[in-house]
Amino acid sequence: MTMTPKTDDGATLWAERTGTGDPVVLCHGGPGLWDTLEDVAALLADRTAVYRWDQRGCGRSERRGPYSVAGSVADLDAVRRHFGLESVTLLGHSWGARLALHYALAHPERVTRLVYVSGTGIGPDSAWHPEFASNLRSAIGEDLPRWEGLRSRERLTEAEEREMCVLQWAADFPGPDRERARALAERMATPWFGVNSECRTEIVAETRTMSEHQLHVACGGLRVPVVIVDGAQDLRPRGAVDSLEQALPDVGRVTLAGAGHMPWAEDPAGFVSAVAPQRGRRGRGREERPGGACGRG
Template sequence: MTVKADDGAQLWAERSGEGDPVMLCHGGPGLWDTFEDLAPLLVERGAAVLRWDQRGCGRSERRGPYSVARSVADIDAVRRHFGLEAVTLLGHSWGARLALHYALAHPEHVTRLVYVSGTGIGPDSGWHPEFVGRLRAGIGERLARWEELASRERRTEAEEREMCVLQWSADFAGPDRGRALRLAERMATPWYGVNFACNAEINAETRTMSEHQLHAACGGLRMPVVIVDGAEDIRPRDAVDSLEQALPNVSRVTLAGAGHMPWVERPAEFAAAVAPR
């Protein structure tokens, strides 16, 4: 299904199930919806699930501009398209940050915020160096190949996919790297290509945002917020502590044996934590 944003951009979206609406915001920036395993879990628990590819990503029209405000407006366009007054908003990774910004801008349209595998509201410098070390360790014996691909100024589509699969394999928990590679391959299938311009522009913008201002704004949120972490996420989970402390109505669930995509590795526990109540 195609949703038209307020500036005419075409956004891919899909609705499944009947019940309380849950809208999903995928990670990135510059990636696409990877919730094909999560959506049926939530439908089974009585949710109407809305999936969509963010502007310029996946099956949506590859066109800018790329900004947090533009992304927030696109969420609102999808919500209105499906005729929903309010939704549970679930965001993963970058999508968790985006969902938070939407909740701050439009609290009247969010009944509950589910913040999954995010990196908080503090500066990247607080968590990124540790993340890089864990990423390199997680890639393991294929690190040299990943470094070679990442250092190239130009890559073929196949090389870009290979680089991403190697990098994403570090996002899964446990010592079985063969299993991690298989799960990363599944994430990359079908392959839509990373929008690196979108990634660069939005990341540059979020790095300039004031932690103090975000902390103060979060203090005004009244809807319930659930923070969900995988205990083995390579992004340090203490990066989220300041966000948790800023929110007045928050609970936190940490899933053992799960990395950055906890619904893939602990599906039943994840669905129990985030399904409509």
């Protein structure tokens, strides 16, 4: 079921519901991109009602600002209200994990559980980005000259921008099968909605000015159960998330061996097992799970 929620200031968003059961709202990565979590929705739809949406100015949502973290939180709440949901599980991926965290801090009474997938923590970008940049260049491999050439241009055509993104996204799928990685990246880019650079620039700039100390204190008061899900082969160093894990009072962490930034792609069974509610289990805990089709799930 596809719907068009309205934000508080009248912007139109794209949203879709699949499955039945307790509600799970997905928050896609970016910022400036669109929902690429269709496979996650398919994995969960036999046990939950899954809600996907394109963030403001992105994908199928109205291309209209302004863009901010608080505005993104308000837009997410507009999606919740549109579907008449009293409280939800939030599953955020990458930047969407940060958005889901900010929503939980602002509206803890509306969040039953937070699933923080492949995020980069609450510390400064300088703590992890140089290592990520080095890892990315290595993972792009023989396509690096082409990627760098596209990236250095002031203006890209839509086709060039898409090609640049596909080359970069393919690096996020680990393993020797680079044809598979390229196919998965092509799938993420199809259909192509174009990157909203204004949205990305403004939100990234805002997050870089946020106080790590204040976020740490706020997270320490969050009384929402959280599970952090990492792919051990993510190009973004997973140590960047440690301070967030240490700040949260009710948190578990699962690392999927052999998985990358989109861990459901390499280990779908392990991913579902990690994000599914763990009955009778609360509080801190770390777990490493073997990746691949034979992973625990």
